[in-house]
Amino acid sequence: MKAGEALSATVEEYLEAVYNMSVEGDVVIGARLAEKFQVSAPTVTEMLKRLVKAGYLEMDSKRHITLTEEGYDAAEAVLRRHRLTERFLVDMLGMQWHQVHEEACRLEHFISGAVEARVIASLDLPKTCPHGNPIPGIVPNARTYLKDHNAVRLSEVPLEGQATVLCISEVVEDEEALILYLHEKGITPQMHITVLAQDQANPEEIVEPAVGVEQLHLQVEGRPVTISKASAAKIWVTR
DSSP, X not given: OOTTXXXXXXXXXXXXXXXXXXXXXXXXXXXXXXXXXXXXHHXXXXXXXXXXXXXXXXXXXXXXXXXXXXXXXXHHHHHHHHHHHHHHHHHTTOOOGGGSHHHHHHHXXXXXXXXXXXXXXXXXXXXXXXXSOBOTTTSSOGGGHHHHTTOEEGGGSOTTOEEEEEEEOSOSSSHHHHHHHXXXXXXXXXXXXXXXXXXXXXXXXXXTTOOSSEEEEEEETTEEEEEEHHHHTTEEEEO
């Protein structure tokens, strides 16, 4: 594999994952990638070596992983196709926002530049996917989108604090499960939220992906809603 060559779907998925973790301020290490992709550590190590050799990644003495400029460009190319596909499936085909992630994952690797351009034109330059994440190449800078909006995680909003949902994190092992969970709670981008209280949940009542026992009691557009603090950490909001 050489920089500039057509990338396999697996390589694109690795670059997407490193990109998403990086833009959310997370330290990227091989163990996190192994957890996300549910593969062995040696499998991840071998892929990382290939990506470093090809010029897409760099790794420091602590084995922290960062994208090179070429890596950022490649990751943003596939993320643009992914998020445009999600937008197309919702806006043009009428699918629900919580149904499109896996479909977009399958389609993103096969969309040509010509189709991408037609989707952009048909949707009149959409700036975000249905989950609120920026579409690279359309927003001014997708890499600094969260910082530019002074976004914080919902789990960090103090009691009685008010916020508006900006986007849903893509740094999760099962993104579709999280989105379905939030859909059932009625928490979507642009919703206005007030944090009312925090307490401990009954462990027997916890349902994935609401991992953990801490929960937040919210008011979402005037409705009472309770979610786990772990899930709240995957929701980016503006104050």
